[in-house]
Amino acid sequence: MDLFDTLVERLLAGGRATRDEARAVLACADGDLLDVVAAAGRVRRHFFGDRVKLNYLVNLKSGRCPEDCGYCSQRLGATSGALSYTWLGPRQAADAASAGVAAGAKRVCLVASGRGPTDRDIDRVARTVDAIRERHESVEVCACLGLLGDGQAERLREAGVNSYNHNLNTAGERYADICTTHTYADRASTVRRARAGGLSACSGLIAGMGESDDDLVDVAFALADLAPDSVPVNFLIPFDGTPMAGRWELTPQRCLRILAMVRFVFPDVEVRVAGGREIHLRSLQPLALHVANAIFLGDYLTSEGQAGRADLDMIADAGFVVEAAGEPTLPAARRAAGVPVGAGGSPAPARADLVRLRRRGAGTELPPNA
Template sequence: MAGMDLLDGLVERARSGGRATPDEARAVLATGDGDLLDVVAAAGRVRRRYFGDRVKLNYLVNLKSGRCPEDCGYCSQRLGAGSGVLSYTWLQPERAAEAASAGVAAGAKRVCLVASGRGPTDGDIDRVARTIAAIRDRHPGVEVCACLGLLGDGQAGRLREAGVDAYNHNLNTAGERYADICTTHTYADRVSTVDKARAGGLSACSGLIAGMGETDDDLVDVAFGLAALEPDSVPVNFLIPFDGTPMAGRWELTPQRCLRILAMVRFVFPDVEVRIAGGRELHLRTLQPLGLHIANAIFLGDYLTSEGQAGRADLDMIADAGFVVESAEESTLPAARRAAGVPVGVGPSAAPVRADLVRVRRRGAGTDLPPNA
């Protein structure tokens, strides 16, 4: 059993800005289902200390889909994938701005611009700059995060000049097993890109994917690898095992396991934005609202190549769970909080999922918001 002493100690330390040790993180992951509500409640106390009752909404705009030369084993857009996802080249700026407007109108505070591929060319950065200008023309105050792959020297600075606020590049899994999921680039390449993003003045967004056959030790290793990079946002993805990828048919996660992973991440990142990302609906299922008591951010609507929960259902879930959507006027970037020296927002085993429940995202599917592409 977890033991209330462990959880109380983690909460007390986190409320003062300290994080769990690796051994404590492993202990959280090793808790049983009988302790689950205690674990969620303890993580929830930390979440409310720094983020109150607010949920930050993020909205994905897929600028370029498919045709990726990388061989990441989890990805439906990988080299040679037979997943049948929608594939297209760069969206025109106005079309991307139209897609972004759908999310902003529904309450999204951050627009995440994503493009498949190994990394951006200088011409790609010019395209992204034009897209950001079109978005900001409609929504001057919206946060913009870019996710364009591996960055070259000087590219982070150019993105910053173009109006990018944050850069997402996930570490995904522990360094020692990275070659098990990808051979066309390395864990060190990913670390380097996050470092370049931060050095270029961008807020670092970097997280993990659970459900790829990793052990508890692997999860703890990637969590502390992320901690060394000091990200401002940590997205936690749960594997969507697309047909046509090496990880097709891999259904290892239960809702209870997902909640323990989220809690472990929260105790390692007490005052950092923790976002429930891809796979939320498939793996947390009816326990999604409990995830909101641990994480303080989610994606609204669809993901890159798979359908998400309908946008209206996301908003209803947030309200029904007693949370509110974070407004554009509320500043919650951890870097700003740390600079000010005060917390922001202080306030009040299931059966495996069938593979046929993975819905490949196609034009207009899976949300009552306009499609991203």
């Protein structure tokens, strides 16, 4: 474990992991896993203390997507049975957002299916942001609307959006294996457009789609080159009716290794445990909080998550506290104060009952703190 002790000391001093170190994390033996989690936990606590940032998804428009992303229950031709509905009105979306904020969410993520927004869609989002801001002035608003065109990031920023999410998902060399209707370069370009337009960039990955250790390292370092402010780590939910149905390649131990690798590549950046954490981490979910500093609260876009009350109990039981709305993250606070920070097994049984499709709309019927 000398390798990881040396790595941690370098990260705390402002350095970053190398590709070889990232591969070593992914290849560590089960007997060393808790030591790796502890090492990642030292980095996480140094930069983020005992705080956990809660993010809450509001699905503005669901289904009928023209893109063919193989992992997605809303993809072109999917027979997943996922909810399908057109744009929510601003008041409906604000009601859904309020449920998350009431439970402690610091960021509301507004998501809409489709290739990318039209100018009319940007206007819709602007009205929704206004409705949310009327109730929750200090909440962060993130938009996830697909591929951005010229000037759209700037319009979203002017509308009050703080950040934009668009994931790279996997390594560039294998992107065509999971999607043919747009390219990896399209995705990277959207992240750059978001940053150039004054939005905080949120971009991450999906694990469990047949990728190798090298693929995971490649996408992590490609993300680092884009310098996102938050990195969501998703674990494939193998929806029936999609090309990846029945693909159960992840174990809880593998998920923890992936999270630790991402933490070492992004020592002072928000790392979020995102979709699939409940079904893949299972009873090891609390350990993930010692590596990542953010989670999604409650349900996801088209699948049910863990009950919001259980999320909050898990955070408290693990010795963490919820980061308050309007409170700066510790790296941001340290930067403001002039303190330097760093740079940016056997598969589980294929049990379809683990994946529960959402049968509600945007989430208003089930407040996450109920």
